[in-house]
Amino acid sequence: QKEVEQNSGPLSVPEGAIASLNCTYSDRGSQSFFWYRQYSGKSPELIMFIYSNGDKEDGRFTAQLNKASQYVSLLIRDSQPSDSATYLCAVPRFIGFGNEKLTFGTGTRLTIIP
Amino acid sequence: EPEVTQTPSHQVTQMGQEVILRCVPISNHLYFYWYRQILGQKVEFLVSFYNNEISEKSEIFDDQFSVERPDGSNFTLKIRSTKLEDSAMYFCASSESGRTGNTIYFGEGSWLTVV
Numbered sequence: 587q588k589e590v591e592q593n594s595g596p597l598s599v600p601e602g603a604i605a606s607l608n609c610t611y612s613d614r615g616s617q618s619f620f621w622y623r624q625y626s627g628k629s630p631e632l633i634m635f636i637y638s639n640g641d642k643e644d645g646r647f648t649a650q651l652n653k654a655s656q657y658v659s660l661l662i663r664d665s666q667p668s669d670s671a672t673y674l675c676a677v678p679r680f681i682g683f684g685n686e687k688l689t690f691g692t693g694t695r696l697t698i699i700p
Numbered sequence: 701e702p703e704v705t706q707t708p709s710h711q712v713t714q715m716g717q718e719v720i721l722r723c724v725p726i727s728n729h730l731y732f733y734w735y736r737q738i739l740g741q742k743v744e745f746l747v748s749f750y751n752n753e754i755s756e757k758s759e760i761f762d763d764q765f766s767v768e769r770p771d772g773s774n775f776t777l778k779i780r781s782t783k784l785e786d787s788a789m790y791f792c793a794s795s796e797s798g799r800t801g802n803t804i805y806f807g808e809g810s811w812l813t814v815v
């Protein structure tokens with residue numbers, strides 16, 4: 587089983603609608619989760635970080651975490667064409683010296699249709 | 701906003717040649733990383749660096765790879781003898797601390813094409 591799994595998409599959503607992106611992870615010990623946005627040919631850009639079960643909202647973005655189901659999702663409300671990108675789920679893993687490395691999923695390509 | 705800067709943005713090199721990718725992490729950051737992304741694939745961890753030594757490396761980071769912090773600002777990735785499969789986008793990243801939730805900032809990347 588892959589450590590971090592995402593549907594590759596593409597996921598097409600009409601402008602103004604809610605986009606829902608999903609991620610599952612295999613390590614039950616994982617405590618925190620990141621969502622990054624990556625435009626084509628660009629670097630990952632952090633959108634959200636969540637470590638508690640439940641919802642975390644930041645503007646149009648809501649991250650949802652369910653540790654019992656090993657599932658984390660990202661909702662984008664009022665989707666805009668500028669939200670068209672690949673969304674990466676990432677799980678940090680402690681590697682010593684107070685340090686962590688990120689394990690990324692393959693990403694879900696989201697297209698917002700005007 | 702402070703940012704991680706990388707040079708070059710794109711480099712084409714012949715197989716077998718040495719390549720050095722350069723990075724300037726954010727000035728007060730203590731943890732430095734290299735990740736890579738082969739076209740169409742996921743972002744993969746290569747190596748982390750703290751207190752002037754490697755703290756963790758992946759199985760990708762074999763003997764042909766090395767990292768160095770030659771002075772107080774630069775952080776470099778050297779590939780000694782490039783192979784075709786080294787063609788990828790290489791991202792440098794840094795963070796202020798290694799604690800959970802601490803943001804890892806990525807540079808814009810260096811595209812490496814090995815021909």
